[in-house]
Amino acid sequence: MQNHFRPGGRGVYDSRVIRRLYVNNYRCLENFELPVAGKQSVLLIGKNGSGKTTVGRVLRIFQRIAQGTNRVGELVKPRELARQRSDAPMRFELEVQLNGQIYSYTLVFEFPKGFKELRVQEEGLKVDGHPVYTRELAQVHIVRPGEVQGPSFRIDWHLVALPIIQDETQGDPLFVFKQWLGRMLVLRPVPTGMRGASEHDDETLQPLPFVSNYGAWFSGLIAHAPSAYSKIDTYLKQVMPDLKDIQNPTVGEGSRSLLVQFSNKQGTISLPFQSLSDGEKCFMVCALVLATADVFKPLLCYWDEPDNYLALDEVGFFALALRKAFESGGQFIGTSHNPEAIRQFSDETTLLLFRKSHLEPTVIRPVSELQVTGDLVGALIRGDVEPQ
Amino acid sequence: MNKERPHILVLPEDDANRQLANGFHRRVDWDRQRRMQVLPVAGGWNEVLSLFVSDHIRLLELWPSRFMVLLIDHDNDPQRLMRALKKIPNHLRDRVFVLGVLSEPEDLKPAFQLPLDEIGAELAEECRGDAGEKWGHNLLKHNASELDRLRQQLFPILFAGEAQAY
Secondary structure, three states, rough: OOOOOOOOOOOOOOOOOOEEEEEEOEEEEEEOOOOOOOOOEEEEOOOOOOOOOHHHHHHHHHHHHHHHOOOOHHHHHHHEEEHOOOOOOEEEEEEEEEEEEEEEEEEEOOOOOOOOOOOOEEEEEEEEEOOEEEEEEEEEEEEEOOOOOOOOOEOOOOOOOOOOOOOOOOOOOOHHHHEEEEEEOOOOOOHOOOOOEEEHHHHOOOOOOOOOOOHHHHHHHHHOOOHHHHHHHHHHHHOOEEEEEEEEEEEEOEEEOEEEEEEEEEEEEEEEEHHHHHHHHHHHHHHHHHHHHHHOOOOEEEEEOOOOOOOHHHHHHHHHHHHHHHOOOOOOEEEEOOHHHHHOOEEEEOEEEEOOOOOOOEEEEEEHHHOOOOOOHHHHHOOOOOOO | OOOOOEEEEEEEOOOHHHHHHHHHHOOOOHHHHHEEEEEOOOOOHHHHHHHHHHHHHHHHHOOEEEEEEHHHOOOOOOHHHHHHHOOOOOHHHHHHHEEOOOOOOHHHHHHHHHHHHHHHHHHHOOOOOOOOOHHHOOHHHHHHHHHHHHHHHHHOOOOOOOOOOO
């Protein structure tokens, strides 16, 4: 039951995606391991500054690498070494299960004296324990099945190798891993900055963290999978019963702009996306997340405070819809301070992040391993929830 | 939640019952999830009944499409169910249900070797019609008569297709 889910007895799906996420010496995360293996959805809770958002930053680093950012200085900064400790490496390790295979990616940075930016000390990708490539400083070795010694080359140690190494086919492990990483959703929506307009050439399947490119994401998803509209429409009509449809007409050469139509007995009104309220824009984001989770299984979604901007009676349903969407594959990681969101998760799927001070690292524990007296939300309000 | 259409409020006694209810809710058909809502925990079985009497009777009268499920621990007290049922006015008896674990929900975890919300999810699957024996467990089988009423009245609200007997 830990690794497989049987939704309504309809068959066995791939196990949950992340098996291991380990971080050392990055911001507040020291010797930190995210305990999400086998879990469909988890909620990260904890005080301000405890490291919930930093987990999203780590995922975003992996994602940006997969999307092509390879300059180390654009990914991590020396000031992000935990407590500015430059004598220890900054380490990121990610182990995921995709199509029944275990992908293990390791990336280690160091900050030698006299350097202005970090450099790669070690990097590598393994599939089911077999190396795809290994790297130490500038030296990269490609490992090919059946070959005693694969090709080697040198690379600037201020560049990450993963985006550079050419994958051969769509079944190539590098392609599979990079595509999955690149398609993760790492979200922290800011409704006021979301745009419903898009250009044909910026249609995308990859929303930016603040979802400023909402229109481009909507266009890209519908172009890639037209059937996704049905899921979007069904969800939005549940939360906005007077929704008629969403249109994305051409408004100029190469441009589109989202229009949201509402109707009832009194008539119909068509509103530009920008006219929606902040909460309604979050419903629109949620609709695309649900549809994306259907299209790209197994999807990983990290959403920092999904309950922001929502009315109190919507928060529980919102969290529930997100948890439900990832039951049949993928993983959802949310963060929240909202009691209604927290109440949607169980003791096993609620992870408390805790840091005693800015001079100490974050620790993380499932609520099921803590001694909580009475109601969790009440204990959080009292500040009584701490790891032993 | 559309209060004009059939909908179900679940009032859990405590956090353990909340987790059972949440797990159940997760397995409700995704386009019917807004027909059910798990309320904040009452803080004890007596508090469930007090809240029901002070707040919910009037609201049930106001909203004829509303149903309620009271989740209370029986704490091995054979009179607990009868005491709870006595609080329900006759004219609302068709719309209010009382369910609970014979002792307390924590005892289900070792019995089923699952976390509470997963147990709740599997109980929902059995309601949907999947084979299973969880509702027949010693800690839950006393709910049979209430469950039979639930099957007839509430499961069609939450699950597409006709829920089967189990």
